[in-house]
Amino acid sequence: MSKIIKLKKGFDINLAGKAEKKISSSAHPDTFAIKPSDFIGMKRPKLLVNEGDNVKAGTPILTDKMQENVMYCSPVSGEIVEVKRGAKRKLLEIKILADKTIEFESFKTYSLSDINGLSRADAQAQMLKGGVWPNIIQRPYGIVANESDTPKAIHISTFDTHPLAANLAFTLQGAEEAFKSGISILKKFTDGKIHLNHDLNAEVASVFSNIDGVEHNKFSGPHPAGNVGVQIHHLDPINKGDIVWTLTPYAVAQIGKLFLQGKYDASRIIAVAGSEVKAPQYYKTYVGSAINKFVENNLNSDHVRFISGNVLTGERIEKDGYLGFYSNMLTVIPEGDHADFLGWIMPKKNVLSYHRAWGLFSFLNGKNKEYVLDTNTNGEDRAFVQTGVFEKVVPMDIYPTYLVKAIMSEDFDNMEALGIYEIIEEDLALCEFVDVSKHDIQHMVREGIELMQNG
Amino acid sequence: MKFLHDLLQKQKPMFEKGGKFEKLHYLFEANETFLFSPASTTKNKGVQIKDAIDLKRMMMTVVIAMIPCLIFGIFNVGYQHNIATGGATTFLSLDNFLFGARWVLPIVLASYVAGGLIEVVFAIIRKHPINEGFLVTGMLIPLIVPPTIPLWQVALATVFGVMVGKEIFGGTGMNVLNVAMTARAFLYFAYPSQISGAVWTQLADATPVDGYTGATALSIAYDTSTAGSGSVVSALGDFFSLNNMFMGFIPGSIGETSTLMALLGALILVLTGVGSWKIIVSVFGGAFIMGAIFNAVGLNGFMDLPAHYHLVMGGLAFGAVFMATDPVSAAQTETGKWIYGLLIGMFTVLIRVVNPAYPEGIMLAVLFMNVFAPLIDYYVVQANKKRRLARATV
Numbered sequence: 001m002s003k004i005i006k007l008k009k010g011f012d013i014n015l016a017g018k019a020e021k022k023i024s025s026s027a028h029p030d031t032f033a034i035k036p037s038d039f040i041g042m043k044r045p046k047l048l049v050n051e052g053d054n055v056k057a058g059t060p061i062l063t064d065k066m067q068e069n070v071m072y073c074s075p076v077s078g079e080i081v082e083v084k085r086g087a088k089r090k091l092l093e094i095k096i097l098a099d100k101t102i103e104f105e106s107f108k109t110y111s112l113s114d115i116n117g118l119s120r121a122d123a124q125a126q127m128l129k130g131g132v133w134p135n136i137i138q139r140p141y142g143i144v145a146n147e148s149d150t151p152k153a154i155h156i157s158t159f160d161t162h163p164l165a166a167n168l169a170f171t172l173q174g175a176e177e178a179f180k181s182g183i184s185i186l187k188k189f190t191d192g193k194i195h196l197n198h199d200l201n202a203e204v205a206s207v208f209s210n211i212d213g214v215e216h217n218k219f220s221g222p223h224p225a226g227n228v229g230v231q232i233h234h235l236d237p238i239n240k241g242d243i244v245w246t247l248t249p250y251a252v253a254q255i256g257k258l259f260l261q262g263k264y265d266a267s268r269i270i271a272v273a274g275s276e277v278k279a280p281q282y283y284k285t286y287v288g289s290a291i292n293k294f295v296e297n298n299l300n301s302d303h304v305r306f307i308s309g310n311v312l313t314g315e316r317i318e319k320d321g322y323l324g325f326y327s328n329m330l331t332v333i334p335e336g337d338h339a340d341f342l343g344w345i346m347p348k349k350n351v352l353s354y355h356r357a358w359g360l361f362s363f364l365n366g367k368n369k370e371y372v373l374d375t376n377t378n379g380e381d382r383a384f385v386q387t388g389v390f391e392k393v394v395p396m397d398i399y400p401t402y403l404v405k406a407i408m409s410e411d412f413d414n415m416e417a418l419g420i421y422e423i424i425e426e427d428l429a430l431c432e433f434v435d436v437s438k439h440d441i442q443h444m445v446r447e448g449i450e451l452m453q454n455g
Numbered sequence: 456m457k458f459l460h461d462l463l464q465k466q467k468p469m470f471e472k473g474g475k476f477e478k479l480h481y482l483f484e485a486n487e488t489f490l491f492s493p494a495s496t497t498k499n500k501g502v503q504i505k506d507a508i509d510l511k512r513m514m515m516t517v518v519i520a521m522i523p524c525l526i527f528g529i530f531n532v533g534y535q536h537n538i539a540t541g542g543a544t545t546f547l548s549l550d551n552f553l554f555g556a557r558w559v560l561p562i563v564l565a566s567y568v569a570g571g572l573i574e575v576v577f578a579i580i581r582k583h584p585i586n587e588g589f590l591v592t593g594m595l596i597p598l599i600v601p602p603t604i605p606l607w608q609v610a611l612a613t614v615f616g617v618m619v620g621k622e623i624f625g626g627t628g629m630n631v632l633n634v635a636m637t638a639r640a641f642l643y644f645a646y647p648s649q650i651s652g653a654v655w656t657q658l659a660d661a662t663p664v665d666g667y668t669g670a671t672a673l674s675i676a677y678d679t680s681t682a683g684s685g686s687v688v689s690a691l692g693d694f695f696s697l698n699n700m701f702m703g704f705i706p707g708s709i710g711e712t713s714t715l716m717a718l719l720g721a722l723i724l725v726l727t728g729v730g731s732w733k734i735i736v737s738v739f740g741g742a743f744i745m746g747a748i749f750n751a752v753g754l755n756g757f758m759d760l761p762a763h764y765h766l767v768m769g770g771l772a773f774g775a776v777f778m779a780t781d782p783v784s785a786a787q788t789e790t791g792k793w794i795y796g797l798l799i800g801m802f803t804v805l806i807r808v809v810n811p812a813y814p815e816g817i818m819l820a821v822l823f824m825n826v827f828a829p830l831i832d833y834y835v836v837q838a839n840k841k842r843r844l845a846r847a848t849v
Contacts, residue, residue, distance in 0.1 A: 237846060241847075311503045311504045353506050355513070356726060376492075376497075377495045377497055378505050378507050379492070379505075379510065382510045385513070386513060387731075388731065388789055388792075397839065399839055401787065417843065418840065
């Protein structure tokens with residue numbers, strides 16, 4: 001049974017600088033990077049190439065000693081130009097200088113009908129080798145899926161409600177067939193259902209609607225309605241001992257291409273957005289792309305922050321940095337290291353707050369007002385004081401305040417009882433945004449998850 | 456303002472680790488962040504933008520919401536003085552205001568200075584930032600004491616409230632009891648003669664007119680019912696009419712007399728989302744329900760008092776709006792807030808009517824429910840856990 005679920009709780013952050021729906025082909029980044037830190041839960045990364053080696057798109061570069069069958073592959077063909085290490089020789093970045101035309105490692109190709117007859121073991125072997133496996137994320141914990149698990153269901157959210165987020169259907173254009181075969185492959189991995197979760201308030205793109213044999217659910221409401229974790233909670237919640245897999249639509253299409261075309265296709269359409277971008281729009285590039293070409297002569301000001309991903313869950317990168325493995329967007333917003341005279345009491349225009357203590361007159365701005373927000377914390381760390389706000393931005397039957405407190409006191413029983421298996425960082429990101437006391441909620445969530453994982 | 460900012464930045468190294476005034480770092484920090492909102496930016500990973508609110512602004516909203524009560528209180532202290540001593544009886548007169556200010560402002564000052572000092576000392580010893588929570592407490596305490604209170608008692612009570620009510624638990628956000636109510640309870644039990652009886656009107660050495668008793672509505676109600684004759688409403692008379700009590704033209708604690716002003720404060724708190732409307736509504740609801748139950752029992756005059764009188768008498772309205780809604784000491788779950796408020800209202804009226812020792816119940820009711828709030832939350836959260844467990848076995 002497909003479900004329609006209307007959510008009320010949450011908060012949409014309407015930022016200026018949304019990407020215009022056109023794909024520019026003017027910027028061609030020449031270097032790409034794989035960052036082991038992108039793969040949460042990767043314990044002991046093992047490098048499979050050396051500086052100076054030539055690789056093809058799909059050549060394994062990295063693996064995790066704890067899960068050695070999963071290959072992390074090069075997104076492009078070219079030369080390994082640098083292996084960047086930090087303190088204690090920690091692997092930070094593997095940089096690849098791309099060829100003008102990309103060459104691919106070749107994998108076995110299948111026709112649409114062949115794919116249906118394929119066994120799980122054969123499909124799995126090709127996926128592990130072909131670089132697409134790290135895109136399968138396991139819940140609980142939000143880590144790369146374990147190949148020996150059989151999930152009770154697979155969930156795919158077809159829309160992203162984060163601020164300035166890329167339109168997922170738009171970034172998948174031309175990948176209808178690949179998406180379809182990706183779903184066929186995934187069906188082999190679960191005895192349960194595959195859920196495709198759509199936006200109730202928009203027309204479902206044909207790439208998603210023409211899929212048979214899956215559940216088509218629809219969600220409405222403010223962010224985080226598009227978060228797959230929230231969707232799982234309402235469709236088929238994760239209990240102790242359950243394993244669920246989640247994928248992005250991009251990952252599904254990539255799996256499809258691996259079987260249809262026999263190659264690891266890491267090309268990706270990304271959004272470059274944010275108030276400081278002159279011409280916010282989409283670009284075609286590859287996973288882990290350097291960002292310098294996108295921002296060259298394309299910024300409104302100099303004092304900015306570059307974010308791999310969105311403003312709620314993303315990571316700050318430098319101007320010569322690289323997008324993360326899972327990021328399909330680059331956000332550029334003003335840096336906020338300014339001190340304001342009596343800033344805590346002076347009336348200000350154009351500030352965004354979930355709390356009406358700030359935004360009492362914000363209804364004058366109207367619903368469609370776009371805000372320019374900078375990175376200022378607007379206050380310092382304090383003890384928990386305000387209550388009842390976290391609960392209003394998390395559309396789940398969960399008490400985030402109590403959960404976070406259980407994490408802080410390392411209380412395993414309560415973490416489990418209060419629902420830590422059902423969330424990852426992004427699900428409580430809004431709590432971190434609205435928190436009066438300015439805690440690093442997402443960081444705490446990950447600490448709690450690691451405690452549960454490692455016992 | 457750049458000049459001021461540069462000046463501060465120049466002095467800053469002296470207050471950093473290793474500097475000359477290292478120990479005063481948090482005092483400096485407090486002043487610096489008071490003058491300039493900090494230039495700190497979000498961390499590398501996680502949320503890159505933050506909501507415009509911070510604790511200072513939240514606390515200031517509460518202080519702003521108390522201003523109507525304060526200003527009304529200042530007028531009323533002068534007004535009550537004039538009534539008791541046979542002076543002019545217009546409420547809004549400069550004379551009233553100046554007289555009131557003469558007695559009220561020193562109390563406000565005493566509370567802020569004493570409490571502020573304790574905050575700074577604790578911040579330096581315990582090496583934590585100075586808590587904004589005191590902005591609110593420092594204003595609450597003057598509003599819940601009689602205008603005749605000696606200043607040293609205000610200072611002592613504030614010190615007790617902040618230290619025992621809050622700092623020994625770890626500061627703002629960690630306290631179990633409402634700080635201002637703790638201070639009030641301290642006064643009540645340590646110096647009962649200065650906070651009960653005929654203390655509610657500042658006579659300032661003038662001779663009262665004949666017939667002045669200094670009684671409050673609650674003490675009249677209580678006395679009438681123990682005497683066992685006549686209805687309380689008629690004993691209250693014109694002076695303590697429903698209207699006068701609602702408006703607040705009666706003697707009492709400085710900021711507590713006017714239900715109207717408390718409701719104005721409630722409006723500010725609820726509109727800004729700082730105070731929980733659920734708690735405010737349920738306190739009033741609880742008081743009314745208990746009043747109605749007593750009406751049904753009807754054993755004496757106080758029990759027969761129409762239930763709605765309880766809502767405008769004494770400090771119920773002020774307590775419901777400013778004391779019960781303190782987010783730290785109240786119940787923290789939304790369901791819990793309903794139960795918490797309802798019980799505060801019911802206990803307030805129960806103590807008023809049945810307990811012979813204390814004419815006012817809101818203080819004890821709030822403190823009592825502060826202690827029980829974690830228990831209420833415990834059961835609400837437990838229900839959530841059970842829902843999760845029940846799901847797992849399906």
